[in-house]
Amino acid sequence: MTDLIDPTDSVEQQNAKLVQITEALMRKVEQQNDQPGLAYAQFERAAMLEAQVRQRTNDLERTLELLHETNARLGIANRAAEAARSNLAEAVESINEGFALFDQHDRLVMSNSRFCRDLLDVAENIEPGLSFHHYVQLVSQSIYLALPDDESQAQWREKRMLRHRDKRVIFNVRLTRDRWLQVGEHRTASGGTVILQTDVSDIMRAEREKRDRLMDRQAQMVRATLDHLNQGVCIFGTDLRLVGWNAGMEALLDRPIDGGLVGIDFAALLRRLDDQIAFSEYFGSDHLLAWANRTRRPRQPITFEVTRGRNQTLSVFAQEMPDKGFVISFTDVTPEREAARALREMNETLERRVHARTMELNEALEEAKRANASKTRFVAAASHDLLQPLSAAKLFVSFLSERSQDALGQDTADKAISALASVENIIEALLDISKLDSGQATMQMQDVSLNEILTSLSSELTPLAQSEGLVLQVMPSSQIVRSDPVFLRRILQNLVTNAIRYTDRGRVLVGVRRDGGQARVEVWDTGPGIAPEDQTTIFQEFKQLGPYMSGSKGLGLGLTIVERACASLGHDLALHSVPGRGSCFSVTAERIAIARQDPPARRPATREARPATSNLVVLLVENDEELSQALTLMIEDWGSHVVHAANGEAALALLDEIDIAPDRVLLDYQLGDGMTGLELLGRLRAEHGTVPTRIITASRRPDIAELCAAAGVDLISKPIHRDSLIGLIDQDCAASAA
Template sequence: MTASQLIDPADSLEDQNARLIAISEALMAKIEQSSDPSGLAYAQFERAAILEGEVRQRTVDLERALELLHKTNERLGAANRAAEAARANLAEAVESINEGFALFDEDDRLVMSNSRFCRDLADVVPDIEPGLSFHHYVELISQSIYLALPDGVTKGEWRDRRMQRHKDDRVIFNVRLTRDRWLQVGEHRTATGGTVILQTDVSDIIRAEREKRDRLMDRQAQMVRATLDHLNQGVCIFDNDLRLVGWNTGMEALLDRPIHGQLVGITFDALIARLNDEITFSEHFTRDHLLAWAHRRRARRPITFEVTRRPAQILSVFAQEMPDRGFVISFTDVTTEREAARALREMNETLEARVADRTEKLGHALDEARRANASKTRFVAAASHDLLQPLSAAKLFVSFLSDRATDDLSRATADKAVSALASVEHIIEALLDISKLDSGQAIMNVQDVPLNEILSSLRTELTPMAEAEGLSLHIRDTDHIVRSDPVFLRRILQNLVTNAIRYTDTGRVVVGVRRRGDAARVEVWDTGPGIAPEDQKTIFQEFKQLGPYMSGSKGLGLGLAIVDLACASLGHDLTLRSEPGRGSCFAVTVTRSSLAQRGPTPRRSEGREARPRAEGLVVLLVENDEELASALSLTIEEWGSHVVHAQTAEQALALLDEIDIAPDRLLLDHQLGPGMTGLELYKQLRAQFGALPARIITANRDRALAEKCRRAGVDLVPKPLEAASLIALIDDEGPAADR
């Protein structure tokens, strides 16, 4: 048995120590009295010593526990004293507040309040005790005999509204009590979810504000009266019972009588009846309409109408409802304004008649101008077509002579003739472009255009021209793809480069492309004489040239005019930077395509062979111009092929039936006079002989015709014809649709 089994753990430490001491003494006594020789006495002594050690340890623990308990009691006492002092200080502070104060806990139970809380509600004060619920507190307030309820509000409604406000974190409002007293109630939420209520007596403040407002209203009433008397309009005011309560001197002037006696307090209906013989309403707004508006039970909208008083006086009437359901009516004499408006209307009618007459005359003049412009456009197109026909023949004849020339002088002369004819061709093409752009008939087919294809073709075409002028032409390759019309973009760049070559005496011309965000800027630099700032707008006008070139030795001055018009039509930004003596830079900015960029387009071959490789072919030529047909026949037959010529489509079909030969190539003029066109003839021949290499030739530059030829699978070649175009036809191995 151990020591722990001899004592009861439930006993106090004092009892346990006493019991252990008693056990130890008993064991010691027994050891001393025992004569057991076997050592039992020593064992008992040893057990007693152990018990004494446990007793000593328990005694130490007991002393420590008592000391700790003593310190804890001292701290608890200090804390209780501090809490009591804080509570006393808080109660004293709350009581010192001038306003009524109350604190509710997070469960909406009253924790504490001061003596001023609900002091003005004497019948509620006895029930203000800690533990009072907020709902019961509001119920007590709503039932108090000292609470002055708002008009039309019951006690239950006031209680519900008060409880609804209790849901907000912060509320401030005024409560009216009996005997003209007011309490301002402020309700604030604490951090722990409790509620603090402050009640402040604001009766003196509200009474002072009321007196101040009354004085202000009296002053405002005087000011309003003075203002009304100084108005040009007549004004009268009716209360919510439709009785006259206010007016001004202007109203008395309109009525030609003072308003007193029976008129004071007169009803609106009676006043209208008195004025029945003096005022005439219009058919759009009658007396009944006005009376119905005045007696309307719902909100009235402002109204404006006019009446006539006496034969010559016109009054504009405006009526508007006031907040108290009364209304105010003003009368304005607008006789002078209406007379002026009538005179102005008559004047306007006279002016409109004159303007209509002038407009009609201008319309006729505009129609004449449009007809003249259309006639000019048709004339330019027709003249260009008529000029391009013999020009094509002349170029072919001269080329034929150049090939047959046996001496250098004849060959040089023929080459100069070809160059002169090419210049005439460029002038005619420029006139056609100017005519279309001016008349708005130019059709822009915006699409993705690889810039390098245009620049490569310009390099091939214009390098000989630059070398002939003693200049170096550098056109750098690019990989940009832009959104533009390929034909007009090529014409723009061709004109800029050609213009730079023509007006540069020495040096070089450089063409390059720079990237500018989502756009590409094509720049044409030259080392020419430069352009003065005052002349940089003039050069873009038609037939305008500068300095020594005004004689037309470098052209007619149409190239830059075409560039300006074409860029404007396409929406491309055209800029010029130039300084006299230091050259010029023309730049065209074009939007880049969203397609992925591809590598630079390979340069085209620098030239074609002088004659086609194929020989012995039968070429059907349908051309109604004798000179051009003769030149074409002479050239093709010189290359070793045979020509079957007809002037019209009908003659061609009949001739083919007669000789019973299927042609190898087709060269068809589109405009063949009355009857079938060249494109229609091509479709019929294709149905009869199958797909044949063919070209449609025309001086018509209409984009719609080119699109029709593309859909039909045949190439369209513009006049004047080049020998290279004929060589391409002879060497062609299949129709456009199959290539």
């Protein structure tokens, strides 16, 4: 049945065909009377077919209604879309900026008439479907695009494509005829790109005019500032050409700088000023030119002086500017230099007057020094004039002690020697306190063996303790501390000596205790003890307690020296005392951790009262007559011969005259003829080789000891000890024994 009906026919045509088919089937049924059952079956099928046709007809009618309704809605939608497209086009066209929309494939979808309107050769090629890359290429090749001198079309395209990668970017594009476009590029949600082009030429011109006016005002302010400076200023550009100056520069040169100098090369300007400005021998024009031509690295600021004419001095300061140009300023410092010159001349005049009156003021100076008791005693006791006769007196008395035949003379000589030793101790104390007060004491910190110091003190002070009826017990120690060996020995010597002096009976004990990383040296005595209220007083200068205030036991400087030396060394000083039972002074120093070693056994002193060597030729160079006589008397009494000279030149002449090489040499450091003992020793070594030598001096200057150590010669401080002379005479013997 479906083959008899064309679906493309209308419903009316299909219904008509179905009616014809039904009538045909009815006629056929009526004609076949011989088969009644068959006719009824055909009728029945026809009735069913009619029902199906009726149902299909209804369905087709409903479908037709739906189609009419859909077509009506589609028409409405098409009209709305067309209206929206028209509105969008009108809205885009109404925008004052150029507008373009590219899809996610960077193809142009739409644009308005203002897009690329200022690029006439590009606007004619703007059509939908244009690729973004082609659009950028067209813009880069436009004759209306004003590229910088140092940028090519290819470089501009590369930079523009790099900006296209960002989601949002805004930049300015310069066009010909002083026009500017601001281009804004924004990414859409679907991955497309919107470009807005805004003409900002008026804004850019206004900004430029504003900037120019501001720069003009700034330039006027800078010019006014420069003209009000006291200095002359020249400004040079990066090409080393003059670009500006101020009125101060013209005033310094006493002539106007005409406009023809603008742009002059720096080297040419230097040549033109050569007849007016003179450089110093230490900084010349070539140095300044080399500084100006330096371009690889930043120029460092420089300052130097030049002279103009005979009387004018200019201070020049040159400094690099941020743009690699530089500025040079000239300051007239003639008044300052004249004042400095006058001050120097005044100082020289004052120095001459002071020098001329030095001798007249010596007495007044000594009187002023005596206003301070400790400094007065130091100056009086430590002066060169006191040490010289003290040395001579000790040697003379020592000689008398040896030559005396009766007990009274021997006893008297021994007492004189003891008195002189006391004077020597006082001098040493005053020298120590003076050095510590003035800060001239030099601390040579090193590793110091306590046992060496304690063993030496035990040998030295045991006779003193025995003479006082005391027992001095020094415990050996293997500790090494960080200290100055000279001052540490002086500290411990003063503590032990004080303990012996102020203890009436009993004993003095010296020992070392370990306290963590430190070693504490303790000096115990069985003396009267010190009351708590007096334990601070005893460390003051010239302070003594009880029956010893008269000075019978010294001047009271020992503990003062100990306190100040400990402070300089950084050692802790402590006192523990119980009145009636005794005292304990302790000094704590940093301990050096080393392997424990047994302290060396004590060896008794083996030095004899007289030297073992005799019949030597001893050269003595000493300008003090009394000291030289005492030394000569002592040495000749020992069986040797003394060749004496008062100064270096006389000594050299005497040795040349007698043609004898000395076996021993004893030289004063200060010879009085402009030659030092070390200088004389150098000339003696050059002529006679190395000879056992000692340098003697009353000075305590540390540099003299350093110079002697560098020269490899021992130094003897005045007053001279007898043992020092014996050491010189027996030097070869001692070396052989060793």
